[in-house]
Amino acid sequence: MSHVKKIKNAPEGFNKISPVLFDFEKKLDEVHKEKESRLSAKSQEKLWKIMQIHHERSLYIYKLYYKRKLISRELYQFLIKHKFCDKHLIAKWRKQGYEKLCCLRCIQSDETTHGKTCICRVPRAQLELEAEKKGTEVTFKQCVHCGCRGCASTD
Ligand SMILES: [Zn+2]
Ligand SMILES: [Zn+2]
Known part of the structure:
Protein backbone atom coordinates (compact mmCIF):
# COMPACT_ATOMS: atom_id res chain seq x y z
CA MET A 1 0.00 0.00 0.00
CA SER A 2 1.02 3.53 -0.70
CA HIS A 3 3.22 5.20 1.88
CA VAL A 4 1.44 8.52 1.31
CA LYS A 5 -2.01 7.03 1.74
CA LYS A 6 -1.03 5.22 4.93
CA ILE A 7 -0.13 8.49 6.65
CA LYS A 8 -2.40 9.25 9.57
CA ASN A 9 -2.64 12.22 11.90
CA ALA A 10 -0.64 14.46 9.61
CA PRO A 11 -0.43 18.16 10.46
CA GLU A 12 -2.73 20.57 8.66
CA GLY A 13 -1.82 21.16 5.05
CA PHE A 14 -0.72 17.61 4.33
CA ASN A 15 -3.89 16.88 2.37
CA LYS A 16 -3.10 19.73 0.01
CA ILE A 17 0.30 18.37 -0.95
CA SER A 18 -0.42 14.66 -0.70
CA PRO A 19 -1.47 14.35 -4.40
CA VAL A 20 1.97 15.62 -5.42
CA LEU A 21 3.69 13.32 -2.95
CA PHE A 22 1.60 10.48 -4.27
CA ASP A 23 2.76 11.27 -7.83
CA PHE A 24 6.39 11.14 -6.71
CA GLU A 25 5.69 7.83 -5.05
CA LYS A 26 4.15 6.46 -8.24
CA LYS A 27 7.16 7.57 -10.27
CA LEU A 28 9.49 5.83 -7.81
CA ASP A 29 7.39 2.68 -7.95
CA GLU A 30 7.55 2.64 -11.74
CA VAL A 31 11.33 2.89 -11.72
CA HIS A 32 11.61 0.21 -9.05
CA LYS A 33 9.44 -2.08 -11.15
CA GLU A 34 11.54 -1.64 -14.27
CA LYS A 35 13.16 -4.88 -15.26
CA GLU A 36 16.42 -5.56 -13.50
CA SER A 37 19.17 -5.86 -15.97
CA ARG A 38 22.48 -7.60 -15.69
CA LEU A 39 24.07 -4.81 -17.63
CA SER A 40 25.68 -2.46 -15.19
CA ALA A 41 24.89 0.55 -17.37
CA LYS A 42 21.19 -0.22 -17.04
CA SER A 43 21.20 -0.64 -13.30
CA GLN A 44 23.22 2.53 -12.96
CA GLU A 45 20.64 4.37 -15.04
CA LYS A 46 17.94 3.05 -12.77
CA LEU A 47 19.79 4.24 -9.68
CA TRP A 48 20.23 7.68 -11.25
CA LYS A 49 16.51 7.88 -11.98
CA ILE A 50 15.66 7.02 -8.40
CA MET A 51 18.10 9.61 -7.08
CA GLN A 52 16.66 12.18 -9.47
CA ILE A 53 13.13 11.61 -8.21
CA HIS A 54 14.27 11.85 -4.60
CA HIS A 55 16.06 15.06 -5.50
CA GLU A 56 12.95 16.54 -7.12
CA ARG A 57 10.79 15.59 -4.17
CA SER A 58 13.18 17.19 -1.68
CA LEU A 59 13.34 20.26 -3.88
CA TYR A 60 9.56 20.48 -3.97
CA ILE A 61 9.35 20.39 -0.17
CA TYR A 62 12.30 22.74 0.23
CA LYS A 63 10.60 25.32 -1.97
CA LEU A 64 7.27 24.91 -0.21
CA TYR A 65 8.83 25.57 3.15
CA TYR A 66 11.74 27.93 2.60
CA LYS A 67 10.91 29.76 -0.61
CA ARG A 68 7.15 29.90 -0.94
CA LYS A 69 6.45 29.56 2.78
CA LEU A 70 3.32 27.57 2.12
CA ILE A 71 3.69 24.89 4.75
CA SER A 72 4.06 25.09 8.51
CA ARG A 73 7.19 24.17 10.40
CA GLU A 74 5.23 21.37 11.98
CA LEU A 75 4.34 19.90 8.59
CA TYR A 76 7.90 20.35 7.34
CA GLN A 77 9.27 18.43 10.35
CA PHE A 78 6.64 15.78 9.78
CA LEU A 79 7.73 15.35 6.14
CA ILE A 80 11.35 14.97 7.24
CA LYS A 81 10.38 12.42 9.87
CA HIS A 82 8.49 10.38 7.28
CA LYS A 83 11.42 10.64 4.85
CA PHE A 84 9.62 12.57 2.14
CA CYS A 85 12.69 14.76 1.87
CA ASP A 86 16.37 14.68 2.75
CA LYS A 87 17.05 17.24 5.46
CA HIS A 88 20.81 17.02 4.97
CA LEU A 89 20.54 17.86 1.29
CA ILE A 90 18.12 20.69 2.05
CA ALA A 91 20.54 22.08 4.63
CA LYS A 92 23.18 22.23 1.88
CA TRP A 93 20.89 24.05 -0.55
CA ARG A 94 20.58 26.82 1.99
CA LYS A 95 24.34 27.40 1.90
CA GLN A 96 26.00 29.66 -0.59
CA GLY A 97 27.66 27.71 -3.35
CA TYR A 98 25.49 24.64 -2.79
CA GLU A 99 22.18 25.99 -4.08
ZN1 LIG B 1 28.32 14.31 -9.20
ZN1 LIG C 1 26.11 17.34 -9.22
Whole structure:
Protein backbone atom coordinates (compact mmCIF):
# COMPACT_ATOMS: atom_id res chain seq x y z
CA MET A 1 0.00 0.00 0.00
CA SER A 2 1.02 3.53 -0.70
CA HIS A 3 3.22 5.20 1.88
CA VAL A 4 1.44 8.52 1.31
CA LYS A 5 -2.01 7.03 1.74
CA LYS A 6 -1.03 5.22 4.93
CA ILE A 7 -0.13 8.49 6.65
CA LYS A 8 -2.40 9.25 9.57
CA ASN A 9 -2.64 12.22 11.90
CA ALA A 10 -0.64 14.46 9.61
CA PRO A 11 -0.43 18.16 10.46
CA GLU A 12 -2.73 20.57 8.66
CA GLY A 13 -1.82 21.16 5.05
CA PHE A 14 -0.72 17.61 4.33
CA ASN A 15 -3.89 16.88 2.37
CA LYS A 16 -3.10 19.73 0.01
CA ILE A 17 0.30 18.37 -0.95
CA SER A 18 -0.42 14.66 -0.70
CA PRO A 19 -1.47 14.35 -4.40
CA VAL A 20 1.97 15.62 -5.42
CA LEU A 21 3.69 13.32 -2.95
CA PHE A 22 1.60 10.48 -4.27
CA ASP A 23 2.76 11.27 -7.83
CA PHE A 24 6.39 11.14 -6.71
CA GLU A 25 5.69 7.83 -5.05
CA LYS A 26 4.15 6.46 -8.24
CA LYS A 27 7.16 7.57 -10.27
CA LEU A 28 9.49 5.83 -7.81
CA ASP A 29 7.39 2.68 -7.95
CA GLU A 30 7.55 2.64 -11.74
CA VAL A 31 11.33 2.89 -11.72
CA HIS A 32 11.61 0.21 -9.05
CA LYS A 33 9.44 -2.08 -11.15
CA GLU A 34 11.54 -1.64 -14.27
CA LYS A 35 13.16 -4.88 -15.26
CA GLU A 36 16.42 -5.56 -13.50
CA SER A 37 19.17 -5.86 -15.97
CA ARG A 38 22.48 -7.60 -15.69
CA LEU A 39 24.07 -4.81 -17.63
CA SER A 40 25.68 -2.46 -15.19
CA ALA A 41 24.89 0.55 -17.37
CA LYS A 42 21.19 -0.22 -17.04
CA SER A 43 21.20 -0.64 -13.30
CA GLN A 44 23.22 2.53 -12.96
CA GLU A 45 20.64 4.37 -15.04
CA LYS A 46 17.94 3.05 -12.77
CA LEU A 47 19.79 4.24 -9.68
CA TRP A 48 20.23 7.68 -11.25
CA LYS A 49 16.51 7.88 -11.98
CA ILE A 50 15.66 7.02 -8.40
CA MET A 51 18.10 9.61 -7.08
CA GLN A 52 16.66 12.18 -9.47
CA ILE A 53 13.13 11.61 -8.21
CA HIS A 54 14.27 11.85 -4.60
CA HIS A 55 16.06 15.06 -5.50
CA GLU A 56 12.95 16.54 -7.12
CA ARG A 57 10.79 15.59 -4.17
CA SER A 58 13.18 17.19 -1.68
CA LEU A 59 13.34 20.26 -3.88
CA TYR A 60 9.56 20.48 -3.97
CA ILE A 61 9.35 20.39 -0.17
CA TYR A 62 12.30 22.74 0.23
CA LYS A 63 10.60 25.32 -1.97
CA LEU A 64 7.27 24.91 -0.21
CA TYR A 65 8.83 25.57 3.15
CA TYR A 66 11.74 27.93 2.60
CA LYS A 67 10.91 29.76 -0.61
CA ARG A 68 7.15 29.90 -0.94
CA LYS A 69 6.45 29.56 2.78
CA LEU A 70 3.32 27.57 2.12
CA ILE A 71 3.69 24.89 4.75
CA SER A 72 4.06 25.09 8.51
CA ARG A 73 7.19 24.17 10.40
CA GLU A 74 5.23 21.37 11.98
CA LEU A 75 4.34 19.90 8.59
CA TYR A 76 7.90 20.35 7.34
CA GLN A 77 9.27 18.43 10.35
CA PHE A 78 6.64 15.78 9.78
CA LEU A 79 7.73 15.35 6.14
CA ILE A 80 11.35 14.97 7.24
CA LYS A 81 10.38 12.42 9.87
CA HIS A 82 8.49 10.38 7.28
CA LYS A 83 11.42 10.64 4.85
CA PHE A 84 9.62 12.57 2.14
CA CYS A 85 12.69 14.76 1.87
CA ASP A 86 16.37 14.68 2.75
CA LYS A 87 17.05 17.24 5.46
CA HIS A 88 20.81 17.02 4.97
CA LEU A 89 20.54 17.86 1.29
CA ILE A 90 18.12 20.69 2.05
CA ALA A 91 20.54 22.08 4.63
CA LYS A 92 23.18 22.23 1.88
CA TRP A 93 20.89 24.05 -0.55
CA ARG A 94 20.58 26.82 1.99
CA LYS A 95 24.34 27.40 1.90
CA GLN A 96 26.00 29.66 -0.59
CA GLY A 97 27.66 27.71 -3.35
CA TYR A 98 25.49 24.64 -2.79
CA GLU A 99 22.18 25.99 -4.08
CA LYS A 100 22.02 23.47 -6.91
CA LEU A 101 23.81 20.53 -5.30
CA CYS A 102 22.56 17.28 -6.82
CA CYS A 103 23.29 14.82 -4.01
CA LEU A 104 25.41 14.45 -0.91
CA ARG A 105 27.63 11.78 -2.42
CA CYS A 106 28.98 14.27 -4.91
CA ILE A 107 30.60 16.34 -2.17
CA GLN A 108 31.75 13.44 -0.04
CA SER A 109 33.43 11.08 -2.38
CA ASP A 110 37.14 10.79 -2.77
CA GLU A 111 37.07 8.08 -5.38
CA THR A 112 36.74 10.67 -8.09
CA THR A 113 39.35 12.15 -10.32
CA HIS A 114 38.65 15.71 -9.29
CA GLY A 115 39.98 15.42 -5.77
CA LYS A 116 37.39 15.32 -3.04
CA THR A 117 34.41 16.63 -4.93
CA CYS A 118 32.70 15.18 -7.93
CA ILE A 119 33.34 16.60 -11.39
CA CYS A 120 29.69 17.68 -11.58
CA ARG A 121 30.50 20.34 -8.96
CA VAL A 122 33.07 21.99 -11.19
CA PRO A 123 31.62 25.02 -12.99
CA ARG A 124 31.11 24.49 -16.71
CA ALA A 125 33.23 27.54 -17.49
CA GLN A 126 36.15 26.05 -15.56
CA LEU A 127 35.82 22.71 -17.35
CA GLU A 128 35.84 24.51 -20.67
CA LEU A 129 38.90 26.50 -19.70
CA GLU A 130 40.75 23.37 -18.60
CA ALA A 131 39.82 21.58 -21.82
CA GLU A 132 40.90 24.54 -23.90
CA LYS A 133 44.32 24.57 -22.22
CA LYS A 134 44.75 20.93 -23.15
CA GLY A 135 43.42 21.57 -26.60
CA THR A 136 40.50 19.21 -26.11
CA GLU A 137 36.74 19.41 -25.70
CA VAL A 138 34.79 18.98 -22.49
CA THR A 139 33.85 15.30 -22.40
CA PHE A 140 31.95 15.35 -19.10
CA LYS A 141 28.26 14.60 -19.55
CA GLN A 142 26.92 12.93 -16.42
CA CYS A 143 28.64 12.03 -13.18
CA VAL A 144 28.89 8.46 -11.95
CA HIS A 145 27.22 9.03 -8.58
CA CYS A 146 23.81 10.28 -9.56
CA GLY A 147 23.92 11.14 -13.25
CA CYS A 148 24.23 14.86 -12.53
CA ARG A 149 25.02 17.00 -15.56
CA GLY A 150 26.60 19.78 -13.54
CA CYS A 151 25.38 21.46 -10.40
CA ALA A 152 27.76 24.33 -9.69
CA SER A 153 25.91 27.41 -8.48
CA THR A 154 27.33 29.45 -11.34
CA ASP A 155 26.13 27.08 -14.05
ZN1 LIG B 1 26.11 17.34 -9.22
ZN1 LIG C 1 28.32 14.31 -9.20
